[in-house]
Amino acid sequence: MKLFDLTGKRALITGGTHGLGMAMAEGLANAGAELIITGTTPAKMDKALSHYKTKGYKVSGYIFDITDDKLAATKISEMVSDGGQIDILVNNAGIIKRELATTMPVDDFRRVIEVDLVGAFIISQLVGNRMIKNGGGKIINICSMMSELGRNSVSAYAAAKGGLKMLTRSLATEWAKHNIQVNGIGPGYFATSQTEPIRVDGHPFNEFIINRTPSARWGDPEDLAGTAIFLASKASDFVNGQIVYVDGGILATIGKPSNE
Ligand code: GCO
Numbered sequence: 001m002k003l004f005d006l007t008g009k010r011a012l013i014t015g016g017t018h019g020l021g022m023a024m025a026e027g028l029a030n031a032g033a034e035l036i037i038t039g040t041t042p043a044k045m046d047k048a049l050s051h052y053k054t055k056g057y058k059v060s061g062y063i064f065d066i067t068d069d070k071l072a073a074t075k076i077s078e079m080v081s082d083g084g085q086i087d088i089l090v091n092n093a094g095i096i097k098r099e100l101a102t103t104m105p106v107d108d109f110r111r112v113i114e115v116d117l118v119g120a121f122i123i124s125q126l127v128g129n130r131m132i133k134n135g136g137g138k139i140i141n142i143c144s145m146m147s148e149l150g151r152n153s154v155s156a157y158a159a160a161k162g163g164l165k166m167l168t169r170s171l172a173t174e175w176a177k178h179n180i181q182v183n184g185i186g187p188g189y190f191a192t193s194q195t196e197p198i199r200v201d202g203h204p205f206n207e208f209i210i211n212r213t214p215s216a217r218w219g220d221p222e223d224l225a226g227t228a229i230f231l232a233s234k235a236s237d238f239v240n241g242q243i244v245y246v247d248g249g250i251l252a253t254i255g256k257p258s259n260e
């Protein structure tokens with residue numbers, strides 16, 4: 001399908017070494033895109049690169065901390081001189097610290113905002129300026145249920161992801177005239193290493209999420225591929241500043257008692 005074809009496009013996925021980032025990267029590669037991934041751990045990067053190569057994808061990896069704006073500028077320049085312009089950016093890299101607000105160390109709060117929100121801004125600015133010169137591009141910010149909803153112990157993460165939703169709308173506004181579409185994906189609760197601690201058998205949250213999700217299951221990372229391809233492709237050329245929630249229906253409902 002031509003509308004969704006990403007052949008000849010280069011897609012940068014931050015934190016594309018595992019989890020949702022990897023699943024979305026694979027989706028984009030299956031639609032024809034060449035992959036550029038970032039990570040912070042050399043061992044994880046090696047593993048990811050050999051995984052992608054086994055699947056036959058064209059991929060390169062760069063190790064740096066997206067919150068280091070000077071280093072990020074150097075790395076983005078390298079990506080371009082190594083292989084050409086970046087057509088698609090997925091701001092996926094993120095961290096979470098689950099701590100109650102009463103006792104959360106302020107430095108932990110700052111770090112979450114720094115990675116999940118400031119990091120996305122840094123990379124968007126560096127790549128966005130190039131997209132403006134190139135005549136356009138696609139930026140996809142990975143938001144969260146916590147862009148809309150609160151919950152105990154995730155104050156910093158929710159503040160960052162709510163901020164990322166509004167960053168999406170602002171960048172969409174500023175850059176639409178340059179043919180850059182900035183949108184977001186808001187994953188619901190997915191089975192990844194990030195949710196592993198709250199998904200273990202017997203953890204009350206595991207049962208709670210299945211009950212709270214109309215689809216009655218955790219998301220499979222592959223559930224995100226279609227939305228990622230849509231927002232990265234020509235099919236979404238007049239879609240600006242939207243967050244597409246891929247959540248099995250969580251945001252559509254107040255939930256139900258556990259006996260229904
Ligand atoms: C939590 C966090 C994350 C979720 C996700 C929801 O509730 O602890 O929100 O674990 O993975 O971001 O969209």
Ligand code: CA
Nearest residue numbers: 008009010084
């Ligand atoms: Ca190209």
